[in-house]
Amino acid sequence: MGVAHKLNDDLGAVCTYRDALHRSMHDAMTRDPNVVILGQGVDDHKGTFGSTLGLAEEFGAGRVMDTPLAEEGMTGIAVGAALNGLYPIQTHIRVDFALLAMNQIVNLAAKYRYMFGGRFEVPMLVRMIIGRSWGQGAQHSQSLQSMFAHVPGLLVLAPASADAILQTYPWIIEHHRGPVISLEHRLLYDVNFRVGAEAAATGDTPLGARVVRRGGAATVVATSIMVLEALRAADHLAQHAGIEIEVIDLNCVSHPDTRVIMESVERTGRLLVADTSWKAYGVCAEICRIVCERMPMALTAPVVTLGMAPAPCPTAKVLEDEFYPNLRRLTQELATLVLGREGRDVPLPDDASMADVYKRFKGPF
Amino acid sequence: MNLTREQLLVSYRTMRMIRSFEEKLDELVTAGKLGGFLHLYAGQEAVAAGVCRQLDERDYVSTTHRGHGHCIAKGVRVKAMMAELFGRQTGVCKGKGGSMHIADLDAGMLGANGIVGAGIPLATGAALTCKTKRTGGVAIAFFGDGASNQGQFHESLNMASNWKLPAVYVVENNGWGEFTPTAFVVPVADIAVRATSYGMRSDIADGNDFFDVYEKAGQAIEAARSGQGPTLLECKTYRYYGHYVGDPLNYRSRAEADEWKTERDALVRFETRTVGDGHVESSELRRIDTEVTDELEAAVSEAERDPLPDPAAVLEDVYGQE
Numbered sequence: 034m035g036v037a038h039k040l041n042d043d044l045g046a047v048c049t050y051r052d053a054l055h056r057s058m059h060d061a062m063t064r065d066p067n068v069v070i071l072g073q074g075v076d077d078h079k080g081t082f083g084s085t086l087g088l089a090e091e092f093g094a095g096r097v098m099d100t101p102l103a104e105e106g107m108t109g110i111a112v113g114a115a116l117n118g119l120y121p122i123q124t125h126i127r128v129d130f131a132l133l134a135m136n137q138i139v140n141l142a143a144k145y146r147y148m149f150g151g152r153f154e155v156p157m158l159v160r161m162i163i164g165r166s167w168g169q170g171a172q173h174s175q176s177l178q179s180m181f182a183h184v185p186g187l188l189v190l191a192p193a194s195a196d197a198i199l200q201t202y203p204w205i206i207e208h209h210r211g212p213v214i215s216l217e218h219r220l221l222y223d224v225n226f227r228v229g230a231e232a233a234a235t236g237d238t239p240l241g242a243r244v245v246r247r248g249g250a251a252t253v254v255a256t257s258i259m260v261l262e263a264l265r266a267a268d269h270l271a272q273h274a275g276i277e278i279e280v281i282d283l284n285c286v287s288h289p290d291t292r293v294i295m296e297s298v299e300r301t302g303r304l305l306v307a308d309t310s311w312k313a314y315g316v317c318a319e320i321c322r323i324v325c326e327r328m329p330m331a332l333t334a335p336v337v338t339l340g341m342a343p344a345p346c347p348t349a350k351v352l353e354d355e356f357y358p359n360l361r362r363l364t365q366e367l368a369t370l371v372l373g374r375e376g377r378d379v380p381l382p383d384d385a386s387m388a389d390v391y392k393r394f395k396g397p398f
Numbered sequence: 399m400n401l402t403r404e405q406l407l408v409s410y411r412t413m414r415m416i417r418s419f420e421e422k423l424d425e426l427v428t429a430g431k432l433g434g435f436l437h438l439y440a441g442q443e444a445v446a447a448g449v450c451r452q453l454d455e456r457d458y459v460s461t462t463h464r465g466h467g468h469c470i471a472k473g474v475r476v477k478a479m480m481a482e483l484f485g486r487q488t489g490v491c492k493g494k495g496g497s498m499h500i501a502d503l504d505a506g507m508l509g510a511n512g513i514v515g516a517g518i519p520l521a522t523g524a525a526l527t528c529k530t531k532r533t534g535g536v537a538i539a540f541f542g543d544g545a546s547n548q549g550q551f552h553e554s555l556n557m558a559s560n561w562k563l564p565a566v567y568v569v570e571n572n573g574w575g576e577f578t579p580t581a582f583v584v585p586v587a588d589i590a591v592r593a594t595s596y597g598m599r600s601d602i603a604d605g606n607d608f609f610d611v612y613e614k615a616g617q618a619i620e621a622a623r624s625g626q627g628p629t630l631l632e633c634k635t636y637r638y639y640g641h642y643v644g645d646p647l648n649y650r651s652r653a654e655a656d657e658w659k660t661e662r663d664a665l666v667r668f669e670t671r672t673v674g675d676g677h678v679e680s681s682e683l684r685r686i687d688t689e690v691t692d693e694l695e696a697a698v699s700e701a702e703r704d705p706l707p708d709p710a711a712v713l714e715d716v717y718g719q720e
């Protein structure tokens with residue numbers, strides 16, 4: 034009930050991604066006594082990078098539980114608790130650590146409802162944080178949204194803004210009666226957003242895609258922090274080349290909003306997909322499938338995709354820079370997608386990437 | 399004491415190198431000269447040095463995110479480690495692994511891993527190789543108290559005991575897992591008791607006493623080599639720095655840390671005992687201190703000047719080759 038109302042009160046307020054997370058955790062705990070938070074360090078002085086700070090003090094250790102290094106068992110415990118009445122919110126400070134819980138997530142949580150003929154519900158939210166920067170390396174930086182989205186039964190989100198969190202988290206916790214995986218980007222935590230600035234999803238639920246910038250020259254479908262990079266690239270091109278790019282924040286990875294995507298692609302005829310993960314078998318591939326199956330003739334140029342280099346994440350800065358998709362590459366690709374060869378003459382942004390955000394990031398916690 | 403003067407000096411050198419290496423890294427990161435996600439081993443030196451002093455070139459170790467000490471003690475070159483931390487082409491893993499992923503098969507170091515508990519089955523597997531090929535080697539898994547809650551720990555101990563593998567599981571109980579006190583998540587006072595349910599031998603050592611670790615690790619390794627199966631060796635110790643470099647340490651008491659750093663310090667105790675017994679001269683230890691400082695200075699300045707990896711290397715070594 035009160036969620037939309039409350040948001041209206043905050044319209045225009047500035048809020049970080051972290052604040053939005055904290056607020057959604059706090060409100061869920063307040064609204065529903067069955068909500069519990071389980072995760073390593075949820076009650077410590079860092080409070081899951083600030084997103085659960087103070088909740089153990091406010092709601093008690095019985096509802097905000099620090100858990101041991103035992104990801105698979107703890108996930109099974111959360112699934113079990115969800116079966117008979119709790120709403121567990123589980124946290125993993127890196128997506129990579131959730132891989133230890135893959136059995137419970139994929140073999141049990143995702144299938145429980147179906148396998149038992151609809152007799153069970155597994156309402157729970159698993160929050161996983163994508164690490165980046167500071168030499169996180171191969172085992173602390175993976176962005177595995179498509180691995181989860183591949184599995185029927187899992188609803189997978191990749192919120193790109195404070196609005197996306199404030200709109201989707203309360204809704205899924207209150208209304209969605211199945212397991213939800215949400216991949217939050219660590220570097221977004223400190224970013225300021227204006228509440229209500231982003232268009233809301235247009236469908237019946239807040240899960241749909243959001244058109245965050247209007248334009249007719251090309252469509253960018255982006256996930257997570259790549260939405261911000263795409264907006265920067267679009268602003269740069271509007272300024273330096275007079276091109277207006279449309280940017281779509283995909284938001285829900287497991288159930289891509291085909292209507293919004295197709296409507297845009299039919300209008301622009303050009304598509305670039307920018308994902309935080311690897312391109313093969315991922316969001317990039319999936320969005321292409323959607324367009325190819327529906328209306329490939331809407332495209333006037335081949336699709337362009339941007340993602341991480343097809344390798345594990347290296348630690349050396351020079352290699353890391355090569356590994357991640359960046360603002361300059363995105364701008365260059367968009368310019369040539371729209372202008373062809375002439376696109377190569379468009380001046381590129383000075384910063385290779387969202388340097389201000391990455392520079393402000395001081396360490397892993 | 400069955401260690402020669404020479405062996406004592408080498409052991410001290412190992413501990414001093416670990417301590418100084420970590421102090422240097424803390425200094426470099428704090429000064430903004432080095433980035434990265436670093437977990438320092440300072441305070442626990444006696445464990446790595448005491449265990450590895452009992453090993454030879456047939457033997458293997460696996461380690462964790464807090465692995466610099468084990469690498470140094472097992473003989474990974476300090477210069478190549480430093481270059482790795484600086485993200486250089488000359489790094490022991492060509493700048494791809496960084497602090498949490500140092501490995502050197504030539505030195506019997508099977509790798510540091512950033513996934514807590516993941517190295518335990520790897521050492522178990524290496525022990526299986528040693529047994530199958532009858533190399534006479536043993537494999538050591540170093541890990542923390544937090545890791546002993548992982549399924550991989552329990553699954554590994556069960557199999558190793560069943561198969562009588564030449565493995566030793568060294569759990570370094572430093573009282574904390576990130577910012578959580580061990581007692582909050584481990585309902586037994588001694589992790590060593592966890593061996594009982596796998597029919598495995600266990601022992602508890604003072605992890606800040608080189609000689610106690612050396613002796614107990616020696617017995618465990620001897621048992622493993624002679625076909626009597628694995629041991630779980632718990633070493634009680636303390637980490638001096640925070641969980642990672644940058645950790646403000648506002649969750650543990652200063653008094654607690656000070657007590658460990660003064661009365662229980664592994665290097666101080668080593669010196670008091672060896673010099674007190676007349677086995678070594680304190681001047682010899684000071685000479686080692688200076689050598690270590692010089693070696694580290696040289697490692698840093700070389701690493702700073704070493705070439706960066708070729709950007710094209712980002713796509714090298716991804717898949718296996720024929």
Ligand SMILES: Cc1ncc(C[n+]2csc(CCOP(=O)(O)OP(=O)(O)O)c2C)c(N)n1
Binds near residue numbers: 130463514541542
């Ligand atoms: C599977 C997994 N879960 C969580 C983490 C995050 N994490 C890194 S170190 C650590 C605590 C480890 O404690 P312990 O095993 O006692 O080792 P120590 O840090 O004390 O050396 C945690 C929770 C991780 N790296 N891997």
